Amino acid sequence: MTSNNPQTREWQALSNDHHLAPFSDFKQLKEKGPRIITSAKGVYLWDSEGNKILDGMAGLWCVAIGYGRDELADAASKQMRELPYYNLFFQTAHPPVLELAKVIADVAPEGMNHVFFTGSGSEGNDTMLRMVRHYWAIKGQPKKKVIISRKNGYHGSTVAGASLGGMTYMHEQGDLPIPGIVHIAQPYWFGEGGDMTSNEFGIWAANQLEEKILEVGVDNVGAFIAEPIQGAGGVIIPPDSYWPRIKEILAKYDILFVADEVICGFGRTGEWFGTDFYDLKPHMMTIAKGLTSGYIPMGGLIVHDDVVEVLNEGGDFNHGFTYSGHPVAAAVALENIRILRDEKIVERVRTETAPYLQKRLRELSDHPLVGEVRGVGLLGAIELVQDKATRKRYEGKGVGMICRTFCFENGLIMRAVGDTMIIAPPLVITPAEIDELVTKARKCLDLTLSALQG
Numbered sequence: 001m002t003s004n005n006p007q008t009r010e011w012q013a014l015s016n017d018h019h020l021a022p023f024s025d026f027k028q029l030k031e032k033g034p035r036i037i038t039s040a041k042g043v044y045l046w047d048s049e050g051n052k053i054l055d056g057m058a059g060l061w062c063v064a065i066g067y068g069r070d071e072l073a074d075a076a077s078k079q080m081r082e083l084p085y086y087n088l089f090f091q092t093a094h095p096p097v098l099e100l101a102k103v104i105a106d107v108a109p110e111g112m113n114h115v116f117f118t119g120s121g122s123e124g125n126d127t128m129l130r131m132v133r134h135y136w137a138i139k140g141q142p143k144k145k146v147i148i149s150r151k152n153g154y155h156g157s158t159v160a161g162a163s164l165g166g167m168t169y170m171h172e173q174g175d176l177p178i179p180g181i182v183h184i185a186q187p188y189w190f191g192e193g194g195d196m197t198s199n200e201f202g203i204w205a206a207n208q209l210e211e212k213i214l215e216v217g218v219d220n221v222g223a224f225i226a227e228p229i230q231g232a233g234g235v236i237i238p239p240d241s242y243w244p245r246i247k248e249i250l251a252k253y254d255i256l257f258v259a260d261e262v263i264c265g266f267g268r269t270g271e272w273f274g275t276d277f278y279d280l281k282p283h284m285m286t287i288a289k290g291l292t293s294g295y296i297p298m299g300g301l302i303v304h305d306d307v308v309e310v311l312n313e314g315g316d317f318n319h320g321f322t323y324s325g326h327p328v329a330a331a332v333a334l335e336n337i338r339i340l341r342d343e344k345i346v347e348r349v350r351t352e353t354a355p356y357l358q359k360r361l362r363e364l365s366d367h368p369l370v371g372e373v374r375g376v377g378l379l380g381a382i383e384l385v386q387d388k389a390t391r392k393r394y395e396g397k398g399v400g401m402i403c404r405t406f407c408f409e410n411g412l413i414m415r416a417v418g419d420t421m422i423i424a425p426p427l428v429i430t431p432a433e434i435d436e437l438v439t440k441a442r443k444c445l446d447l448t449l450s451a452l453q454g
């Protein structure tokens with residue numbers, strides 16, 4: 001705790017004395033003290049020391065329309081005054097949730113016309129697990145319970161979410177995964193492709209799904225869940241061969257396909273959903289994050305008509321949350337989607353800012369530390385290596401964390417996943433702000449290289 005600012009020191013003391021932070025080493029955080037973020041506008045954050053920081057991660061991938069949009073605050077305030085809360089249990093509803101379900105159906109792929117609302121992405125995936133099993137039970141196939149997921153995928157942090165996810169460091173705490181969830185390899189060519197070409201590896205990774213279905217038995221498999229692009233795992237863009245082969249396998253076996261759209265949804269790829277980008281045709285899509293641009297918590301599950309038809313015959317679905325479809329969250333989501341549509345933000349990502357970001361980001365490929373630059377839409381990853389040709393890493397040096405710290409100190413937020421630096425800026429980022437992001441990223445790569453050599 002080195003700040004000279006008494007206000008910063010006071011907040012850090014409160015953190016020490018009272019706060020347990022998510023995904024943090026509690027003791028280490030006490031020693032260092034958290035950085036205190038106090039305000040934000042557009043793509044920029046300000047901390048309690050007065051530093052201005054370009055947020056290359058849109059918070060946690062969520063602040064699609066940028067910070068500081070008064071329209072969302074006004075929508076929340078108006079809804080709080082009119083109807084701050086009512087639930088959707090026991091055959092009641094309220095206007096904002098109904099209007100929101102309709103607007104989501106408008107932007108969702110064809111046939112995806114119903115939404116079950118939750119408070120978060122994790123709850124969306126818990127809902128998925130229960131709905132998939134309920135669906136198969138109604139169809140007289142109650143044994144079809146197993147969900148196939150992928151190593152290093154991220155599906156949230158509730159017990160079901162963390163089990164569906166493939167993060168071993170999460171599984172280790174709390175005896176996860178729960179029964180009935182199995183994992184296959186991820187399509188991470190740079191990290192795991194070995195001597196295969198990217199497309200050979202894509203086919204190999206996709207074939208793991210078929211092998212797993214046959215191993216578990218198709219009569220026992222309920223669904224396959226995957227992110228169109230793995231986000232938290234390190235912005236893993238599947239080889240071109242991957243999704244077409246997965247689609248062939250899914251067509252061959254009678255199982256449901258769930259796309260976890262929590263990151264890719266609402267414009268991140270330049271299409272409304274990652275499934276539009278890859279033409280995936282899922283039965284269910286988990287949503288959260290960009291749904292409200294993170295201004296207020298909300299998630300959900302979009303369900304295909306074919307599935308709803310079966311669920312309609314199943315009597316009560318004994319599942320729901322106190323805050324399912326919360327009216328204030330629904331009002332904020334409606335205003336967020338209105339802005340995304342009226343300001344043609346998704347179109348602008350597709351035609352202007354995504355191509356520009358991808359072009360500028362790839363210029364970093366010439367840097368001696370950089371083994372690969374990849375990205376789609378406004379998602380990007382930079383692999384840090386010791387040897388470009390062999391993709392050999394700087395073992396045990398924590399290069400990603402070194403780089404991340406330099407970024408923070410130089411007014412840029414990039415996240416480190418191991419030695420992979422990742423970005424996902426707000427969808428409203430301008431070309432000039434992209435220039436600033438790439439210039440700062442190069443500077444931090446230089447600083448990281450010097451630190452490794454020094």
Ligand SMILES: *Cc1c(COP(=O)(O)O)cnc(C)c1O
Pocket residue numbers: 119120121122123154155156157227231232260261262263288289299
């Ligand atoms: C963030 C995330 C989740 C979990 O969402 P929460 O709102 O944090 O529960 C689920 N899936 C993906 C792909 C995510 O990125």
